[in-house]
Amino acid sequence: xxxxxxxxxxxxxxxxxxxxxxxxxxxxxxxxxxxxxxxxxxxxxxxxxxxxxxxxxxxxxxxxxxxxxxxxxxxxxxxxxxxxxxxxxxxxxxxxxxxxxxxxxxxxxxxxxxxxxxxxxxxxxxxxxxxxxxxxxxxxxxxxxxxxxxxxxxxxxxxxxxxxxxxxxxxxxxxxxxxxxxxxxxxxxxxxxxxxxxxxxxxxxxxxxxxxxxxxxxxxxxxxxxxxxxxxxxxxxxxxxxxxxxxxxxxxxxxxxxxxxxxxxxxxxxxxxxxxxxxxxxxxxxxxxxxxxxxxxxxxxxxxxxxxxxxxxxxxxxxxxxxxxxxxxxxxxxxxxxxxxxxxxxxxxxxxxxxxxxxxxxxxxxxxxxxxxxxxxxxxxxxxxxxxxxxxxxxxxxxxxx
Ligand SMILES: *Cc1c(COP(=O)(O)O)cnc(C)c1O
Numbered sequence: 001x002x003x004x005x006x007x008x009x010x011x012x013x014x015x016x017x018x019x020x021x022x023x024x025x026x027x028x029x030x031x032x033x034x035x036x037x038x039x040x041x042x043x044x045x046x047x048x049x050x051x052x053x054x055x056x057x058x059x060x061x062x063x064x065x066x067x068x069x070x071x072x073x074x075x076x077x078x079x080x081x082x083x084x085x086x087x088x089x090x091x092x093x094x095x096x097x098x099x100x101x102x103x104x105x106x107x108x109x110x111x112x113x114x115x116x117x118x119x120x121x122x123x124x125x126x127x128x129x130x131x132x133x134x135x136x137x138x139x140x141x142x143x144x145x146x147x148x149x150x151x152x153x154x155x156x157x158x159x160x161x162x163x164x165x166x167x168x169x170x171x172x173x174x175x176x177x178x179x180x181x182x183x184x185x186x187x188x189x190x191x192x193x194x195x196x197x198x199x200x201x202x203x204x205x206x207x208x209x210x211x212x213x214x215x216x217x218x219x220x221x222x223x224x225x226x227x228x229x230x231x232x233x234x235x236x237x238x239x240x241x242x243x244x245x246x247x248x249x250x251x252x253x254x255x256x257x258x259x260x261x262x263x264x265x266x267x268x269x270x271x272x273x274x275x276x277x278x279x280x281x282x283x284x285x286x287x288x289x290x291x292x293x294x295x296x297x298x299x300x301x302x303x304x305x306x307x308x309x310x311x312x313x314x315x316x317x318x319x320x321x322x323x324x325x326x327x328x329x330x331x332x333x334x335x336x337x338x339x340x341x342x343x344x345x346x347x348x349x350x351x352x353x354x355x356x357x358x359x360x361x362x363x364x365x366x367x368x369x370x371x372x373x374x375x376x377x378x379x380x381x382x383x384x385x386x387x388x389x390x391x392x393x394x395x396x397x398x399x400x401x402x
Pocket of ligand 1: 047049050068070090192195196230231232233268269270271272
C-alpha cells in the first residue's frame with residue numbers, strides 16, 4: 001500500500017467511509033509488468049467482469065490488447081468508455097438483442113458457446129450480405145485437475161452452461177465448413193477452464209487447450225490462427241505477497257508458441273490484473289466481547305465486499321490506527337489479540353475476516369481491506385439493508401515508463 005493511499009484514507013471523515021480506493025498507478029505498473037512478461041505472439045485482454053469501473057478500464061487502455069465482455073451490458077459499457085477498444089464477446093445465453101447489439105458495434109471476436117448461437121449468428125448474417133465475423137469456438141474440456149493440485153474453481157470437463165462438449169464441438173466444426181456458414185470465419189478456439197491456478201498449472205492448462213486446438217484444426221482442415229486460453233490466474237488471499245509468476249508463465253508461453261508457428265495466443269485475466277490495486281477502507285464502529293472472542297463491528301460489510309463470504313476466505317487487511325478518542329467512556333478495544341471483523345448486516349454471514357491476528361484494534365480505528373480491486377463492489381448485494389453506498393476514489397496514474 002502506498003503512502004498516498006494511506007494518506008487519503010487517514011484524511012477522510014468518518015461519514016465519508018466506507019470508501020473504495022483504487023491506486024491507478026499501481027494498476028498500471030502491475031499491468032505493464034504482466035505485459036512485459038508475455039511473449040510477442042501473446043495478446044493480453046482484460047476480463048471486464050472483474051471490475052468494469054470506467055477509470056479502471058481506461059487506466060488499462062494502452063497496456064492491454066482488448067477487453068473480454070460477457071453480456072450486452074458489458075459490451076455497451078466498455079464500448080461507451082473506450083469506443084476504439086478491441087472486444088471479445090463471450091458468455092452463455094446471448095439473447096437475440098445482445099447478438100444484434102454486438103453486430104451493430106462490430107465486436108472483433110465472437111466466442112460461440114453453443115450450436116444455437118452459431119446458427120443464430122449465421123442466420124442474422126445471411127440478411128447482411130458481404131458482412132463477415134471472426135469466431136472462436138468455446139470448448140468445454142477437462143482442465144486436467146488431477147495434475148493441477150488444489151484449484152479454486154474448475155468449470156471444464158463437467159456439466160456446465162459454458163462452451164461445447166467435445167462431440168458438440170465436432171458438430172459445430174462440420175457446420176462451419178458447410179454451405180450457409182461462410183460469413184463466420186473460424187479463427188480457432190477459446191476455453192476458460194478453471195480459476196485460482198498458479199503459473200505451472202496455468203501453463204499446463206494452456207498447453208492442453210493448444211494441443212486440442214491443433215488436433216481439431218488438423219482433423220477438420222481449418223487454419224488455426226488463434227487460441228484464447230481464458231483467465232483464472234490465481235490471487236492468494238491468504239498471502240497477498242505471493243503473486244502469480246508472470247515471468248515463468250510468459251517464458252512457458254514463449255516455448256509453447258515456438259512449437260506452433262503462426263499461432264496467436266490470447267489470455268484474458270480479470271482478477272489477477274485488478275485485485276491488487278483496490279482497497280475497501282472503513283472504520284471500526286464498535287468492539288464487543290462475545291462468548292470469549294473479540295468481534296469488531298465495521299461501518300459497511302459484505303454488501304460492499306462480498307468476495308470473502310462467497311469464496312469462504314478471510315480478506316487481508318491493514319489497520320490504520322486513529323489516536324483521537326473524544327468520548328468520555330472507555331474506548332472499546334480488542335483484548336485477545338484476535339478479532340472477527342464483521343459488518344453491519346443482520347446476518348451471521350456478514351464477516352470479512354474470522355479471528356484474525358491484530359495487535360491493536362479499537363473503535364474509530366481505520367481498517368483497509370486489500371485485494372479489493374476485483375470481484376468486490378460489482379458482485380456485492382448493495383441494497384440489502386439499505387446502508388449508504390461507499391464513496392469511490394481513483395488515485396490518478398502518474399507518469400509511467402512502459
Ligand atoms: C471470468 C472469466 C475470465 C476472467 O477470469 P479471472 O479468474 O478473473 O481471471 C476470463 N474469461 C472468461 C470466459 C470468464 O468467464
